[in-house]
Amino acid sequence: MRAAIVYYKDKHEKLLRNLSEALAKGLEEQGLTVDILDAKTMMSKLAVYKFIAFGTESTGTFGGKLPEGFTEFLKSSGAMISTRTFAFVLKKGFNPDKSLLSLMSVMENEGLFVVSSEVFSKADEAIKAGKAINVKSGL
Template sequence: MRIAIVYAQKQKSPVSEAIKALARGMESMGHRIDLLDAWTDDGVRLPGYEYIVIAAETVSLFGGRLPEALPKVLSNASSLVGKKSAAFLVKTTPWTTKAMTNLMRVMEKEGMFVNWSDIIINSEQAEALGKRIGA
């Protein structure tokens, strides 16, 4: 299956180890993975994927705010209505569950069908989660 992992970190920075581990887990199950940075990618290619994974971090300690690049990249995609997807948040604060609600709201606003969501605590757990996609 062709899977796009759109990662949205707090700021423009190299991809985190947890997100790399998530991709490794999916690749080990035979999926073709493309990592797309929400800060630099425009999202135009997203409709071409069979499954879209959003992996994000919260921006603020309180309130569960997401990086501003994430809604922009999703809204730039031409049609994500009905697209199967997963929402993952890298745990950075105790209020990550509020951010998960916000993330799912952004995805569902674009018409995406979120059939799985989870909070990533460490790289080992992220790789195990990646192995469960499509299984």
């Protein structure tokens, strides 16, 4: 099964990329073929993927805000209604949980089915989550 990890960067590109690679390792252990995509430079639509993880970071002092342009990116990414997804944010700043809730809300408003979500600060957390996500249920 094909999966994608799409990260949308603002300031912490290297950390987001590293966490995406770690999450991919965990998903690959489940037998998935994983592509890691930078949302700001990708040229393809996401409808070809059966499972998609979206990762980003908080903006704003007290969390809850997503990087400018993320919502528009998601709307322009192709028909993904009912696609199983995973949401993650970097553990940076105050209240990253609020940012995670904002991310999940935007995803669900686009018709995506969020099966799980996490706040990551280290790569080993992302690997562990990748191994544990139930990506195949209901497919």
